[in-house]
Amino acid sequence: MLTDLDRTGPIPLYFQVARELEAAIRSGRIAPGARLQNEIAIAEGLGLSRPTIRRAMETLVDKGLLVRRRGIGTQVVQGQVTRQVELTSLYEDLKSSHHQPGTRVLEHDVRPADTSVAEALSITEGSDVVYLRRQRSTDGVAVAVLTNYLPLDLADITTAQLQERGLYEILRGRGVIIRVANQRIGARRAHGDESTLLDIDRGGPVLTMERVAYDAAGRPVEFGHHCYRPDMYSFETTLVAR
Incomplete structure (x- = not known):
């Protein structure tokens, strides 16, 4: 798919390579998860x-289309998981957005409860x-480490x-209906085994x-x-002026 490069024109070759690869990724000719x-x-x-x-590769990494993974x-x-800030679980959000959720109970x-x-x-x-501590994946790729x-x-x-269902679904099955929650969203560096579990650089950023x-x-x-892989996950909310 990269046989039509113009080697004598004014457009830099790296840009042509990046442009053709981007088109192939966005069209699906190169599938999500494919290794180059x-x-x-x-x-x-x-x-x-x-x-x-x-x-050319760095250009696509900067655009969020490619990722460099250790050993791979x-x-x-x-496809990135975009999550509405609502009273739902990650498992439910993945299923509703046509992803295949997976759970590994760690x-x-x-x-005893600390302070x-x-x-x-x-x-x-x-x-x-x-x-509870679980690793959540989507379509076979780790996206979050969940502690409850x-x-x-x-x-x-x-x-x-826990391996087969989302936590909120399990709670509902027991008659526990969640009505309200206080939630805080932030970012930090990965610590402990989070980098390994999320397959990111040691000490890399997480949501x-x-x-x-x-x-x-x-x-x-x-x-x-x-905590969530930032290249695989984002929060989305609607703001209304008073």
């Missing part, structure tokens, strides 16, 4: 210099709570349920969301703090 050859192989195949190909190389970015146990968890769930510090704390009366939720959700009676039933 390395720069040396592409340069040799086209009879161009490696710096020319590198600059240069890959076409999967930790699932009962542990921040106790305050969020309106319980005594040191009281037992249900602790639940009241102890929800301790009978199983790991198998964050912290939420305390309440049921119809006003009882806090979930405290979550999550």
